[in-house]
Amino acid sequence: MCEWYPAAESAVVVDRSAARHARRFLDDHWCVEHASLLRPHAELVVSELVTEAVTHGAPPVLLRVECEGADGVTISVSDRDPNGPRFRTVGPDGVPGTNLVAVLSDEWGVRTRPGGKTVWSRLVV
Ligand SMILES: [Zn+2]
Numbered sequence: 001m002c003e004w005y006p007a008a009e010s011a012v013v014v015d016r017s018a019a020r021h022a023r024r025f026l027d028d029h030w031c032v033e034h035a036s037l038l039r040p041h042a043e044l045v046v047s048e049l050v051t052e053a054v055t056h057g058a059p060p061v062l063l064r065v066e067c068e069g070a071d072g073v074t075i076s077v078s079d080r081d082p083n084g085p086r087f088r089t090v091g092p093d094g095v096p097g098t099n100l101v102a103v104l105s106d107e108w109g110v111r112t113r114p115g116g117k118t119v120w121s122r123l124v125v
Contacts, residue, residue, distance in 0.1 A: 002066075004067070007066035008028075008066075011061065023043050023046060044100060049077040052087055053078075064076040071124070073122070077119050088100075104121070
């Protein structure tokens with residue numbers, strides 16, 4: 001629990017500006033008390049999660065940011081497609097590698113439910 005910044009959730013515009021809008025959402029809801037140091041990684045994680053959901057998932061796409069104080073920040077992106085996610089992967093010389101979310105997150109995972117999924121990432125200072 002964070003006493004400064006309550007969890008925030010927003011629908012993401014499903015078009016090519018989605019990642020930009022999602023990063024702007026962080027400006028208003030990012031906890032500067034606990035998580036300033038995590039912001040650069042968070043920007044990349046949010047961009048990847050939102051881009052995946054907009055490109056491969058099914059709308060509506062919901063972005064949620066929750067500061068948990070010393071336990072870190074959890075970023076979640078939900079959409080209506082229970083399959084996936086299909087992240088692009090990064091690797092040397094075009095060889096498939098690990099996805100960026102896995103590289104940057106302290107923990108991450110996928111929760112599926114009937115009619116949708118949530119991909120989440122936790123970042124810890
Ligand atoms: Zn906080």
